[in-house]
Amino acid sequence: MNLYSGVGSIKGVGPKTLEELNKCGIFTLLDLLLYFPRDYKKISICNEIGEIKNKQEVILQGKVVNIGKDIRTKRGKVLSQVKFINKGTYFKCKWFNQPYIKNYFKINNEYTLKGKIDYFNGERMLINPKIIKNTDFISENSKEKVMPVYPLRGKIKTTTLMKLINEVLNSIKIEENLPTRIVKQNKFCSLDMAIRNIHNPLNIEMLYNAKRRLKYQELFTYSLKILMLKKYKEANNKGISFNISKELNELKSRLPYCLTNAQNKVIREILIDQKKPVAMNRLVQGDVGSGKTIVGIIALFNVVKNGYQAAFMVPTEILAKQHYNEVYNILKHFDLNIKLLSGSTSLKEKEKIKIALEKGEIDIIIGTHALIEDNVKFKKLGFIITDEQHRFGVMQRNKLFNKGENVDVLVMTATPIPRTLSLYLYGDLNVSVIDELPPGRKKVNTYYINKKEENRVYNFALKQIDEGRQVYIVCPLVEENTDLQLSSVENLYEKLKSKYFSNVNIAILHGKMNNKDKNEIMEKFKNNHIKVLISTTVIEVGINVPNATLIIIENAERFGLAQLHQLRGRVGRGSEKSYCVLIAEVKNEITKKRMKTMVNSNDGFYIAEQDLKIRGSGEIFGVRQHGEEGLILCDLIEDINILKQCSIDADELLKSDCVEDKEIIKYIMKKLDNTTKYICFN
Incomplete structure (x- = not known):
């Protein structure tokens, strides 16, 4: 049985079941086996x-x-x-x-x-x-x-998934693909045993052994990919040497604000990289509101003024539009052709843009994943920025990189990453940090309260609305999860509409909505037509509404500290005083410590370090956000110790002269070409 065959090849999977499986992201037999229980x-x-x-x-x-x-x-x-x-x-x-x-x-x-x-x-x-x-x-x-207990979407049932998974497992034996010495050294169960017990554990001990083995498998392959990328870039590191454009001074003088010392320092580091005849590969970390975008725009401008094209890739359509407006407004005096390409761009406009890109008529293209489609071609691509890069897997970043020759790459994130973690996560990147907020950026006052006191919070929200302000309300899940007993967006909407906001225009926003509806709601919220937005973490990245002064986070104990800090960054963007209220069930000292960290600090880097320390205790917080870095099972903060060990082991494997080790590298790399997932076999 070929694991890359479609799930439709399983006996009994008809068109309707196939459609439902596809809705869950299950297209191949491998996808099915890697669809792990939540x-x-x-x-x-x-x-x-x-x-x-x-x-x-x-x-x-x-x-x-x-x-x-x-x-x-x-x-x-x-x-x-x-x-x-x-x-x-x-x-x-x-x-x-x-x-x-x-x-x-x-x-x-x-x-x-x-x-x-x-x-x-x-x-x-x-x-x-x-x-x-x-x-x-x-x-x-x-x-x-x-x-x-599987994550379910559409009409698919757990019994259906279990039946299909058992059918596949009954017809195959999964071969080992880690070096024998690593399996023995760590006393791992076999890969075959791990996959069987992650889906159908014989007992708790077998489940623990399966998870331990598969987490290592995933992070070892991830580390190997990062190190091989670094090795490849070192061996083929010819790049474009860009001159420093004289027009940079005019651009800086036209800015409506002064840059901070931290921004100027990072811009210098980028320009030095651009001048070198080697390809830049740099990560810019900056806290929420630290001004990363303008740093990126200056870097784009310098490349374009050297006669090359530049691409700016972001994870969501809302953010792409926002960046397009900002880039356009800052560079409109310089006679540049700047375009936006996203999922909702009309087919006619898409074709025009693609033709113009290939002819070299477009200087700067800003877009979503649409930029990495095979038929998007550049005449002279010299520079790529990916924003909120942790939302793009290594493979996706590489796909854009390969659209040019020896292009410079800048990746940006507003998620502060502890130095200890970034060494292993981004071993192939040089790191710059914007650790200073622009003057005038206000501190967001943060409080945490118990669920029983929610009346106070929602009455305060009404007061903010009466004063002409807007409010975000965040809850963790779209649908009711009886195991976790969390409020769903729909239920929360009904409750709050009837109890507090009967005369207020409120709306729902969540990831399962189509892009058109999402964008429409965000536009209405931006334009102050919607006063209260009840949302999942889809608002976490990049939405800028200066008039929103209050964010209320329900079930705050279910979010990681870094994510709470990201969500808090949605407010405090205007001139008015802003607030963040965490409604949490504080049942133990660790939760209390996390809530206090949020109340006492607005420094994302400090919060990230605390997150690492607290989560390092082995306590699991937050609903797992699948898909970050393409990982299925691992959480890079919770599993940092496994990541460290995997990084060391992967490095040793790459340096090894052993025939078995060389064969394993070839084997894993070949399999990685067929899938975006890091747990790969057979």
């Missing part, structure tokens, strides 16, 4: 039904003693019943609107069932239980079963 739940394995407490979820065996006739209830539902016996105790199973279920049972046959026990009129029963066919995990010593 959580796990423990279910008791019970030998005797008499021992089970009411409402307890269990797995138990029973022999069929009677198959009842279907009954139609007063509400019109069809009720099917089967009676079982377990160790001398009778119990019933009931299913609603599943009349076909009776066909799965035969009198005197034994079955294994999973469901929740209910006591009704002295009778024990299971409502809508599932039949478990594979009972290998049940032995005399088994006390519980660890069940996977």
